[in-house]
Amino acid sequence: MKKTLKTMAFGCAAAICATGAFAQDKVKLLVWGDPVREPFYQAFDEARDDIDVEFVSVARNEMVAKLQLALRSGEGVPDAIFMQDVNFAAQLSTRRANYLMELSDKVDQETVDGFYPTSLVPCEKANGSLICLRNDVAHFMLWYNAPLMEELGLSVPTTWEEYEKVGAAAAANDSGIVSGAVAMHIPLMNFLYSNGCELAVPQANNPETLKINATSPQCVEAAQLVDRMLDTGSLARVAPFDPEFLELAKANKLLMIPGPTWFGEFIIKRRYEFADGMTGVAMTPKWAAQDEPLVWSWGGGVWGGWKDTKHPEAVVDLLKFVTTDVDVNRTAVTMPAYQPASVEWGTAFDGSGYYATDGSFDTMVDAAAFGHPGYASLRLDTRASFTKAVVNDLASGASFESLLPQLQEEFVNAAQLAGYKVITD
Amino acid sequence: MPSLTKQERDVRKRKAARRQTLISYILLLPYLALMVMFAVFPVLYAFGLSFFDTFENVFWGLTNYREALNDYRLVPAIWNVTQYVLVWVSMMVIGVTLLALLLDTLSERPAAIVRSIYFMPGAIASSAVVVLWLFLLDPLVSPFSFVFEAVGWDNRQSTISGLGEVWIFALMGFLGNSGGWIVVLGGALSGLSRDIIEAARIDGANPWQMATRIKIPMISKTITLMAIMTLAVGMQIFVEPQLMSLAGGQFDKPDWSVTQLAYFYAFRFGDFGVAAAISTLSLVLPLIIAFTLIFATRFYKID
Numbered sequence: 001m002k003k004t005l006k007t008m009a010f011g012c013a014a015a016i017c018a019t020g021a022f023a024q025d026k027v028k029l030l031v032w033g034d035p036v037r038e039p040f041y042q043a044f045d046e047a048r049d050d051i052d053v054e055f056v057s058v059a060r061n062e063m064v065a066k067l068q069l070a071l072r073s074g075e076g077v078p079d080a081i082f083m084q085d086v087n088f089a090a091q092l093s094t095r096r097a098n099y100l101m102e103l104s105d106k107v108d109q110e111t112v113d114g115f116y117p118t119s120l121v122p123c124e125k126a127n128g129s130l131i132c133l134r135n136d137v138a139h140f141m142l143w144y145n146a147p148l149m150e151e152l153g154l155s156v157p158t159t160w161e162e163y164e165k166v167g168a169a170a171a172a173n174d175s176g177i178v179s180g181a182v183a184m185h186i187p188l189m190n191f192l193y194s195n196g197c198e199l200a201v202p203q204a205n206n207p208e209t210l211k212i213n214a215t216s217p218q219c220v221e222a223a224q225l226v227d228r229m230l231d232t233g234s235l236a237r238v239a240p241f242d243p244e245f246l247e248l249a250k251a252n253k254l255l256m257i258p259g260p261t262w263f264g265e266f267i268i269k270r271r272y273e274f275a276d277g278m279t280g281v282a283m284t285p286k287w288a289a290q291d292e293p294l295v296w297s298w299g300g301g302v303w304g305g306w307k308d309t310k311h312p313e314a315v316v317d318l319l320k321f322v323t324t325d326v327d328v329n330r331t332a333v334t335m336p337a338y339q340p341a342s343v344e345w346g347t348a349f350d351g352s353g354y355y356a357t358d359g360s361f362d363t364m365v366d367a368a369a370f371g372h373p374g375y376a377s378l379r380l381d382t383r384a385s386f387t388k389a390v391v392n393d394l395a396s397g398a399s400f401e402s403l404l405p406q407l408q409e410e411f412v413n414a415a416q417l418a419g420y421k422v423i424t425d
Numbered sequence: 426m427p428s429l430t431k432q433e434r435d436v437r438k439r440k441a442a443r444r445q446t447l448i449s450y451i452l453l454l455p456y457l458a459l460m461v462m463f464a465v466f467p468v469l470y471a472f473g474l475s476f477f478d479t480f481e482n483v484f485w486g487l488t489n490y491r492e493a494l495n496d497y498r499l500v501p502a503i504w505n506v507t508q509y510v511l512v513w514v515s516m517m518v519i520g521v522t523l524l525a526l527l528l529d530t531l532s533e534r535p536a537a538i539v540r541s542i543y544f545m546p547g548a549i550a551s552s553a554v555v556v557l558w559l560f561l562l563d564p565l566v567s568p569f570s571f572v573f574e575a576v577g578w579d580n581r582q583s584t585i586s587g588l589g590e591v592w593i594f595a596l597m598g599f600l601g602n603s604g605g606w607i608v609v610l611g612g613a614l615s616g617l618s619r620d621i622i623e624a625a626r627i628d629g630a631n632p633w634q635m636a637t638r639i640k641i642p643m644i645s646k647t648i649t650l651m652a653i654m655t656l657a658v659g660m661q662i663f664v665e666p667q668l669m670s671l672a673g674g675q676f677d678k679p680d681w682s683v684t685q686l687a688y689f690y691a692f693r694f695g696d697f698g699v700a701a702a703i704s705t706l707s708l709v710l711p712l713i714i715a716f717t718l719i720f721a722t723r724f725y726k727i728d
Contacts, residue, residue, distance in 0.1 A: 061670070065692030072697070096480050096695035183582060184675050237582075239675050243565045244580050381693075384679045391675045395582040413497040418694075 027051045027314045032058045032067075033082035036333055037135075037301075040082075040322040047321065051314050060084040064091050067099055079309040080318050082135065083302045086122035089132045090377035092304070093125065101305035104130040106316045111324060111338075118371035119337045123302055126207045131304060133323045136262070136334035137342075138300035139284070139371050140190055141364060143263055144256035146280040146356035148177070152255070160194070160285045163256075164225055167234030170255045176233075178248060180257045182226060183395035184239040185386040186298045190258055193296040193372055195222040195287050200382055200411055200420075201374035209421045210378075214408035221287075223400040230400075237395055246271055258284060260298035261335040261364050269354060276353060281360040283367050295370045300337065302377075335364060380418040385410045468708065475701035489702035493690075498680040499703075505591065506682050510659040513595040517655045521603050522648060525610035526636045540611055547604035554601045555668040562593065562672075585676060594665040602658070606651050613647040614640060649722045653715050660711050663688070683707045 027050060031041050035057050045053040056078065058066055063083065070077045077099075083089060092099040103123075107130065112120065116137050123132040142163075144156055152170055157163040167179035182188050192199060197219035203209045213219070229235040238245050240257065248254055249272035259267060264281065268274050286293035303322055305315035322328060329341035335349075336342040346361030357363070389410035390403045408424075415422050478485045493499065524543065528536045549557070563581040564570040578584040585593065617640065625639045641648070666681035667688075680686060683703060691700035719725070 065688075068692050068695045071695070091693065094695065184673075238580055239582075239673050241673060242581065243563065381679065383674060384677055387675055387677050388680070392582075392586055395675065396586045417496065417498075 025050075027311045028054065029079040029309075029311065029314055029318065030054050030056065030076070031080045031082075031318070032056050032063070032078040034058070034060065034084055037082045037322075039331075040328055041318075043325070043328045044318050044321045047325075048314075048317070051318075053318075064088055064097070067092060068097055071097060071099060077306055077308075079311065080303065080305045080315050082322075083132070083304060084299075086134075086300055086302055086375075086377045087379070087381065088377070089122055089302050089304060090379045093131050094379065099304070099306060100131040101307040101309070101312065101315065102129050102131060103133070103305070103316065103319070104128070106312070107133070107320060111320060114324065114338050114340055116337055116339055116342075116368040116371065118373050118375065119300070119368070121371075121373060121375060122300075122377035124207075124376075132302040133304075133319050134337035135301040135303055135323060136299075136332065137297070137337045137368055137371070138260040138262055138334065139295045139297045139364075139367055140194070140258050140260055141263070141367055142256055142282040142284055143259050143268055144280045144282060145252070145254055145274065145278060147278055148252060148255055149280070152177075154255075156256070156280065156282045157285050158283070159288045160191070160222075160225060161288045163285050164229055164234070167229055167255070168232045171232050171234040174233075175253075176248070177253050177255050178236045178245075179229070179234045179255050181236040181238050181240040181242070181245045182230070182400075183237050183242075183391055185383045185391060186296075187240060187258065188226065188390060188394070188400070189382075189386060190296045190298070191222040191226050192219050193374065194284070194294050195219070196290075196294060197222055198374070199386075199407070200378060200380065200415055202376050202378075203423070204373075206421075207376070208419075209423055210415050211423050212408065212411045212415060213424050214404045214411065219404055220401060223404055227399045227401055237397070240267065241271065249273070260300075262299065262333070264355065264360075265333065277356050279354065280356045281363050282357070283363055284370075293367070293370045294372050295367055296372050297375045300334075339365075378418070380411075380414045380420070382411070382414075385414045468705075471701040471704050474697060475705050477698055479697040479701075480695075485698065489698040490706070492699050493686075493702045493706065496686065498686060499683070502680060502683045502686055506660060506662060508591045509594055509662055509682075510656060512591055513598050513659050514652055514655050516595055516599050517603060517606065518648060518652055520599060521606045521610060521651065522641070524603070525607050525614060526640060528607065528611055529614045529640070530632060536611070540608055543607045544604035546600045547602060549601065551597070551601050551664045552668055554597050555665055556671060558593065558597050558600075559672040562588070581672065582675070585672070590666065590669075590678065590681065594662060597665050598655075598659065598662075602655065606655075609651070610644060610647055613644040617643055646722065646724060649718060649724060653718050656714060657711050660707065 029051060031053055033041065033055065038055050038057070041053050041055050045051065058081075063081070063085075067077075067081070081099075083092070089100065091097065112130070115134055119134045119137050120130065123130050123134060125131055142156065149156065154166050154169055157166045163179065170177040170179060180187065182191075189199070192214075195218040197216060198211045198213050199219075200210045200212055203211060226235060230237060236245055236248065240259070249268075254272060257263075264279060268279050284293050284295050303319050305312070305319055309315050323336070324338045324341055326341050326344055329336040329338070330344045330348060332345055336345050342365075346365070349355075349361045350359065386407065389407040390400070393403055394400055412422050412424075475489050476485060476487070477483065478488070528540060531539070546554070559581075561567050561569065562584045564573045564579055564584060565581075567573065567584075573579070573584050573587075576587065578587045588596075621639065621643075622635070625635055630639065661684050662682045663684040666678040667685060669681075670677035670679075678685075680689065684707065687700045687703040687707070690696045690703065
């Protein structure tokens with residue numbers, strides 16, 4: 001799909017088109033993204049009379065491949081892209097795929113400071129340079145079915161240990177009530193990372209070194225909790241988007257589920273079909289031994305520019321506009337990563353009347369402060385590795401704990417293949 | 426005089442033969458041109474590429490090959506593809522031959538109808554077949570859910586892990602490709618001399634003997650051709666595992682087959698050199714097998 005966002009005629013009329021040359025002088029930017037991001041580009045195009053934006057829709061799983069081809073052929077390389085996966089930032093700033101523009105000297109410190117804490121970690125490179133801007137924060141929250149919680153006389157857990165107890169109480173007597181679905185990469189990773197289990201976590205002083213220790217006490221503790229919850233039936237051995245799980249959720253059999261900030265709008269409202277006023281939002285639980293929670297994330301896109309673009313200034317303006325502009329982000333589908341822009345988004349979120357809890361947005365803001373500093377951009381595909389090593393076997397009935405050694409092996413192999421130095425302790 | 430005439434006749438014959446050869450080459454030319462452009466050239470290009478660091482265009486010798494062979498995913502991928510090829514090619518050879526022979530016992534009109542029905546799934550692109558199968562494998566929506574339930578598979582996960590990728594991909598491949606080959610084998614069978622069939626029948630051959638003693642030996646070359654072609658296609662398996670993620674992230678199989686590894690290097694790492702090395706390596710094996718089959722069955726020998 002290719003289209004110019006604004007007709008030349010309109011641009012011309014608005015700018016009192018004196019000469020034909022004026023239209024020629026317009027800066028033309030070729031941009032790639034998913035259809036959801038098209039309105040962002042469009043808004044920039046409309047805000048700037050001197051810039052014409054040509055949008056090309058590129059599917060998530062084709063982004064890196066298409067860009068590799070464009071870079072290799074030297075034709076049709078976009079000036080700016082939206083990356084749906086934070087890992088694309090690392091994958092597109094390697095020696096062979098050196099696409100991303102260095103932004104640290106182009107984006108002022110004030111703007112950088114405006115982003116939620118740790119939300120720019122995926123955009124930071126070894127030497128402290130910045131190669132992208134975060135679109136949305138997608139840290140985990142605890143979503144729950146408020147009427148069901150009340151009906152069962154249970155209270156919302158604040159620690160994972162309580163989460164296990166509440167889940168077990170709800171699932172008792174073959175009630176069929178579940179508190180999560182774990183046959184999927186990130187829901188499982190969430191348990192591990194939130195307990196400080198280190199699976200491909202870049203070292204603070206050297207991001208080229210990853211620490212991988214899947215059999216550490218933290219990992220084992222988290223895996224055992226998952227196994228116990230699978231045994232009591234409080235966690236389902238399917239994925240959160242599997243048809244059978246959707247059926248459970250629609251049948252009022254889902255008590256609570258850890259999920260990222262976009263879970264409410266996209267999964268609970270649309271797929272689980274919770275009615276208005278039914279969904280509660282709580283802080284993601286912490287582990288009993290922790291002082292404060294350590295919050296993992298699921299997704300969150302990033303924007304980047306082409307380092308060899310002919311119009312670096314226009315590209316930087318574009319990247320800043322789409323991430324920080326309040327009007328554009330008010331109607332964004334996900335929670336904006338730029339704090340000032342997210343406030344109005346939050347007002348709309350709370351004002352929708354869909355959520356059962358007061359100050360739901362504030363809870364999400366609070367949780368952002370505990371973002372895991374290891375949620376970085378990596379050249380290896382951690383989701384694929386995790387799926388391969390764990391998910392299929394777990395879904396077929398194996399215990400999570402028994403799969404940790406093969407998870408370790410797969411992660412070490414994948415990290416080394418991607419050129420990382422690996423330490424295990 | 427007679428000897429001179431014979432020489433003259435020889436010369437004329439040779440000229441005619443040469444002209445005929447020329448004509449056949451001219452007729453072949455469009456195909457040859459396309460083959461050079463889209464098969465020979467890319468193979469040679471990849472072969473050349475496999476010795477270079479494609480980023481700085483430096484000659485690297487065997488570095489790319491070493492990197493490819495050291496990849497921890499290569500051996501499992503080769504094992505996956507080997508299992509798949511064994512299952513799929515046997516499924517094709519046995520299944521297609523059986524169906525073609527059964528169709529041959531029908532009278533002309535019903536056979537033509539059934540043959541067209543068999544051909545239909547082949548008209549669906551393999552990517553669409555994958556999506557179709559993801560529904561077929563889901564007990565919630567599958568028309569075969571009673572089969573899955575009978576063996577205790579109550580969700581998509583358990584069907585997929587219960588059947589295993591090898592069998593799933595082989596079934597997908599069989600459904601998509603068998604129709605075309607049934608038509609080809611049907612053609613070969615209907616081309617058999619009716620005299621021989623009649624003679625066998627008069628000699629008292631029952632349908633089983635007719636099939637195993639008369640028909641199969643006479644179409645064995647077509648069966649060999651099918652085996653070689655399905656083998657070549659099977660070793661390049663790519664779309665089926667690549668699209669498994671459509672069923673959900675947990676089914677993603679990005680490094681299941683050797684071709685996927687080449688794709689991974691080219692389009693994830695941007696390392697076209699290693700990708701070319703893997704491609705070159707994965708061309709050698711099918712070539713060896715194909716030549717072995719061709720010589721073992723004396724494929725081009727004209728009876």
